[in-house]
Amino acid sequence: MPDLLSVQHLTPEAFAPFGEVISAKPETMRLINGGTTERFHALFSPEVSGDGARVIVNIFRGQPRAFPYEIGMMERHPLGSQSFSPLSGRPFLVAVSPDEGGRPGRPQVFLAQPDQGVNYRRNVWHHPLMAVGEISDFLVVDRDGPGNNLEEFFFDMPFLILEPHP
Numbered sequence: 001m002p003d004l005l006s007v008q009h010l011t012p013e014a015f016a017p018f019g020e021v022i023s024a025k026p027e028t029m030r031l032i033n034g035g036t037t038e039r040f041h042a043l044f045s046p047e048v049s050g051d052g053a054r055v056i057v058n059i060f061r062g063q064p065r066a067f068p069y070e071i072g073m074m075e076r077h078p079l080g081s082q083s084f085s086p087l088s089g090r091p092f093l094v095a096v097s098p099d100e101g102g103r104p105g106r107p108q109v110f111l112a113q114p115d116q117g118v119n120y121r122r123n124v125w126h127h128p129l130m131a132v133g134e135i136s137d138f139l140v141v142d143r144d145g146p147g148n149n150l151e152e153f154f155f156d157m158p159f160l161i162l163e164p165h166p
C-alpha cells in the first residue's frame with residue numbers, strides 16, 4: 001500500500017522552513033500613488049547565484065494533475081530560488097521536503113488558495129508544478145544562466161495524494 005500524504009492548508013508559518021507564502025500580508029502594506037494603491041512590499045527576494053546568472057520572469061501553463069496522484073520524485077534548484085503565483089484564479093498543490101543527507105525527506109503537501117503563491121528558496125526540495133482541476137497559468141520568477149540548476153531525486157516507493165484538498 002503506498003504511503004498516503006495528507007494535504008494541509010498553506011500558511012506562512014507551516015511553509016517557513018521552505019520559503020515564503022506570497023500573499024497580500026497586511027503587515028507589508030504601504031499606501032502609494034496618493035493613497036489609491038496598496039503596495040504589499042518586498043514579499044520575498046529572488047535568489048540567484050553563479051557568474052552570468054539573472055532573475056527571469058516566466059509564465060508556466062500547467063495541465064491539471066489527475067488524482068490519486070503519485071509523488072514519485074522531488075527536485076531542487078541549487079543555483080536559484082523559484083516562485084509560483086497563480087494567474088488563473090485556481091488553487092494548486094505544493095509539495096516540499098526537508099533535505100536529509102542530500103536527499104528529500106517525506107514530502108509535506110499544501111493546498112495553495114488562488115490568492116496565495118509560494119517562493120521556494122534556493123536548493124529547497126519540491127515537486128514540479130501541480131495544477132488542480134483546470135489548465136492554470138502561473139507567473140514564475142526563477143533563475144537563468146550557465147550551470148546546472150536542476151537536481152532530481154526519484155523515490156524507491158512513491159507517495160500518494162488521494163485528493164487535492166485538506
Ligand SMILES: NC(=O)N[C@@H](O)C(=O)O
Pocket residue numbers: 082126127128129
Ligand atoms: N522545469 C521547470 O522549470 N519547472 C520546475 O522547476 C517546477 O518546479 O515546476
Ligand code: NI
Pocket residue numbers: 075077082126127128
Ligand atoms: Ni522547480
